[in-house]
Amino acid sequence: xxxxxxxxxxxxxxxxxxxxxxxxxxxxxxxxxxxxxxxxxxxxxxxxxxxxxxxxxxxxxxxxxxxxxxxxxxxxxxxxxxxxxxxxxxxxxxxxxxxxxxxxxxxxxxxxxxxxxxxxxxxxxxxxxxxxxxxxxxxxxxxxxxxxxxxxxxxxxxxxxxxxxxxxxxxxxxxxxxxxxxxxxxxxxxxxxxxxxxxxxxxxxxxxxxxxxxxxxxxxxxxxxxxxxxxxxx
Amino acid sequence: xxxxxxxxxxxxxxxxxxxxxxxxxxxxxxxxxxxxxxxxxxxxxxxxxxxxxxxxxxxxxxxxxxxxxxxxxxxxxxxxxxxxxxxxxxxxxxxxxxxxxxxxxxxxxxxxxxxxxxxxxxxxxxxxxxxxxxxxxxxxxxxxxxxxxxxxxxxxxxxxxxxxxxxxxxxxxxxxxxxxxxxxxxxxxxxxxxxxxxxxxxxxxxxxxxxxxxxxxxxxxxxxxxxxxxxxxxxxxxxxxxxxxxxxxxxxxxxxxxxxxxxxxxxxxxxxxxxxxxxxxxxxxxxx
Ligand SMILES: Nc1ncnc2c1ncn2[C@@H]1O[C@H](COP(=O)(O)OP(=O)(O)OP(=O)(O)O)[C@@H](O)[C@H]1O
Ligand SMILES: [Mg+2]
Numbered sequence: 001x002x003x004x005x006x007x008x009x010x011x012x013x014x015x016x017x018x019x020x021x022x023x024x025x026x027x028x029x030x031x032x033x034x035x036x037x038x039x040x041x042x043x044x045x046x047x048x049x050x051x052x053x054x055x056x057x058x059x060x061x062x063x064x065x066x067x068x069x070x071x072x073x074x075x076x077x078x079x080x081x082x083x084x085x086x087x088x089x090x091x092x093x094x095x096x097x098x099x100x101x102x103x104x105x106x107x108x109x110x111x112x113x114x115x116x117x118x119x120x121x122x123x124x125x126x127x128x129x130x131x132x133x134x135x136x137x138x139x140x141x142x143x144x145x146x147x148x149x150x151x152x153x154x155x156x157x158x159x160x161x162x163x164x165x166x167x168x169x170x171x172x173x174x175x176x177x178x179x180x181x182x183x184x185x186x187x188x189x190x191x192x193x194x195x196x197x198x199x200x201x202x203x204x205x206x207x208x209x210x211x212x213x214x215x216x217x218x219x220x221x222x223x224x225x226x227x228x229x230x231x232x233x234x
Numbered sequence: 235x236x237x238x239x240x241x242x243x244x245x246x247x248x249x250x251x252x253x254x255x256x257x258x259x260x261x262x263x264x265x266x267x268x269x270x271x272x273x274x275x276x277x278x279x280x281x282x283x284x285x286x287x288x289x290x291x292x293x294x295x296x297x298x299x300x301x302x303x304x305x306x307x308x309x310x311x312x313x314x315x316x317x318x319x320x321x322x323x324x325x326x327x328x329x330x331x332x333x334x335x336x337x338x339x340x341x342x343x344x345x346x347x348x349x350x351x352x353x354x355x356x357x358x359x360x361x362x363x364x365x366x367x368x369x370x371x372x373x374x375x376x377x378x379x380x381x382x383x384x385x386x387x388x389x390x391x392x393x394x395x396x397x398x399x400x401x402x403x404x405x406x407x408x409x410x411x412x413x414x415x416x417x418x419x420x421x422x423x424x425x426x427x428x429x430x431x432x433x434x435x436x437x438x439x440x441x442x443x444x445x446x447x448x449x450x451x452x453x454x455x456x457x458x459x460x461x462x463x464x465x466x467x468x469x470x471x472x473x474x475x476x477x478x479x480x481x482x483x484x485x486x487x488x489x490x491x492x493x494x495x496x497x498x499x500x501x502x503x504x505x506x507x508x509x510x511x512x513x514x515x516x517x518x519x520x521x522x
Contacts, residue, residue: 048415050411151417
């Protein structure tokens with residue numbers, strides 16, 4: 001479904017990604033793991049068009065994304081749940097969800113999808129008129145995921161959805177990701193909770209200083225000695 | 235103290251003045267909040283609109299309402315062009331460059347108006363009635379201006395609140411960097427916002443031309459006060475600007491009642507300066 005071939009990306013003169021190749025097949029859940037500053041966020045930003053591809057090829061369902069302006073990429077079915085959630089703090093929960101349905105194809109189905117999101121997150125229905133900035137961390141994450149779902153995407157890019165949340169809430173977030181998979185969404189997830197995320201995904205990539213170090217099935221990576229020592233600490 | 239009907243008259247006149255000032259502040263605030271650029275030349279767009287109405291009405295006999303609608307549309311196009319030609323190439327440049335560019339535009343528009351119309355004060359020559367109510371006198375032009383300004387502001391509010399594009403405009407003001415992930419083309423949002431800002435200036439022009447003469451420097455008589463109102467309310471804060479417009483107009487009107495009109499302005503400016511010491515971020519401003 002989503003394919004990167006030797007993708008490089010840079011912030012000015014600083015190169016953040018080197019020849020990254022990665023693919024996600026329809027229906028799969030794939031994790032990108034790696035230490036702080038490895039370029040995980042950068043990778044997702046490149047896919048959703050927030051950062052241009054400096055070199056390489058990027059395709060969604062066989063179609064190149066390189067000639068699309070950034071705001072058209074979501075139309076191909078890619079929705080990005082941003083790092084740190086990035087809700088509009090002084091807009092209500094419902095207005096945040098409305099922004100998720102901004103694209104032409106999604107506007108007509110706004111009400112319908114709003115119901116779906118409210119059913120998925122009853123808490124969001126209770127807080128629909130509240131400013132997003134006043135929600136708890138877990139609620140904000142629900143709202144951010146809900147906003148991404150509003151465009152009716154095929155693949156969800158999730159950047160550390162469990163960051164900064166209490167362990168119980170982290171469990172809930174992972175449970176939710178699992179549920180979304182069950183509903184047919186393809187997921188590309190960046191996580192620091194290595195152990196937990198490896199129980200959730202089919203495959204994973206390990207990114208270090210902007211390059212893919214290893215990749216394999218979740219089981220293979222969970223058994224990988226270096227990965228265990230570096231990130232799981234057991 | 236005996237109830238003073240003339241004071242009440244001054245307060246109501248202040249309210250009427252506040253409506254038009256709020257309309258002016260709204261346009262400038264919207265553009266600043268969304269695009270993060272101060273259009274120093276905003277009042278010069280109003281001046282252009284006033285000439286437009288004057289020209290259409292007094293020269294070509296176009297009915298006033300139609301002339302005002304054409305002015306709204308024309309200044310909206312002008313606002314669009316200001317963004318497209320002047321602002322867009324310097325977005326992300328240091329604020330001082332942006333200030334110089336829109337300041338340059340101010341002189342350009344003033345000189346252009348002088349070239350076309352000369353420096354004379356021109357009046358559309360329409361005499362609107364004065365309305366008497368329990369010994370108080372209100373100019374019909376002011377009441378009309380207040381009502382139309384209110385309608386303009388409410389329409390904008392509904393647009394910003396209800397539509398997808400309106401919501402996106404407000405969203406850009408909160409987090410412009412992530413808009414592409416929601417399918418929003420910020421460039422398009424900026425152009426639409428600039429056109430709306432221009433349209434509001436056009437509406438204000440149609441209302442001010444009923445009360446004031448138009449001349450190339452007419453922008454200077456309400457540009458500074460508009461800017462002060464925006465800063466007082468919290469630059470970029472639409473509600474703050476709205477509230478601040480009515481506060482300033484009361485200072486002007488009540489001050490003018492007890493002393494004279496010039497003093498009304500002086501008191502309003504002093505209040506502004508004092509407030510800048512007490513609350514530099516503005517009445518409803520967030521940034522500290
Ligand atoms: N806007 C930017 N300008 C310049 N350099 C940046 C920018 N954003 C990130 N970088 C650099 O790019 C590299 C990768 O950053 P990135 O945010 O992708 O890492 P990450 O793997 O997501 O880290 P974390 O786990 O902390 O979120 C880092 O060295 C970072 O300093
Ligand atoms: Mg990151």
